[in-house]
Amino acid sequence: MLNVPIKSNVCKKCNDCFQHEENVALFKQHQYHFRCFLCVDCKKQLSHESFYLDEKLQLDISNPQVYCETCYFKRCSSCSECHQTFTPTSIIIEFQRQEYHNECFICKKCRLTLNNQIFYSKNNFLYCQQCMSDIEPCILTLKSSQLLNDQCKKCGKNFLFGEKISMYQYDCYHPDCFRCGNCKQLLVSQGFFRQEDGCLYCLNCHIDNGPHCMICKEPFLTGEILSQFDGKQFHNTCFVCDLCHQPIELKNFCCESGKIRCEICLKK
DSSP: OEEEEOOSSBOTTTOOBOOTTOEEEEETTEEEOTTTSBOTTTOOBOTTSOEEEOTTSOOOTTSOOEEEHHHHHHHSOBOTTTOOBOOTTOOEEEETTEEEEGGGOBOTTTOOBOTTSOEEEETTEEEEHHHHHHHOTTOOSOOTTOEEEEEOTTTOOEEETTOOOEEETTEEEOTTTOBOTTTOOBOTTSOEEEOTTSOEEEHHHHHHHSOBOTTTOOBOOTTOOEEEETTEEEETTTOBOTTTOOBOTTSOEEEETTEEEEHHHHTO
16 A cells, blocks of 8 residues: 555546545555545555455456455465464465465374375374374375375476475465575575565565665565655655654645655644
């Protein structure tokens, strides 16, 4: 979300004109009245809110499917082990129509991770190879007929039954394919960010290569509220009046000799 002075005459959603010096919401390079840029479910204005886009749906710029944080997480699935809702950056493992946090995908008996391990399912519980051998010594190998239909987003190959899957926003990857788009290091056990080019990046590469605030030089986080002025981007909390040091946010402002002045300070 970007709170910016208007650059075009009409709102992309309602097609009504903007008022003179009205601040607007900017999304995907299109501008909206604050009253028009709403959460799809609760209809709350998102001008001061972090928001999330439903990337499973085809984007309709005239009516973008965006959600406030509360409504987005209500729509999200939850982990079959801990029953907590997945966040947008969760590493998710899917097995037999069940989804797990990466750290919750563990053996029922020894509680060790099944990450990159051969595992088995018995009575809806998962077991590592060693524990399964203790329970049923006759089970030694996987059946070749038991395959998953999903394909790896990176290499395009099918997943074998029992093979660990890394998942991000309904795209599945082999763990060895789930890598930073820049330095190529594995993303399985660390945080990562998705930039506008659609690629995933580790934290260090996101900081080095991603967009950052012109004031504090820190990178922007996914869904973070930003301000934009004169072709530059700022954290909403960094874009402040040079006199009173209060955030501009929804206030009208003016730039004089490179200095930002809020409406209140201009009248003094």
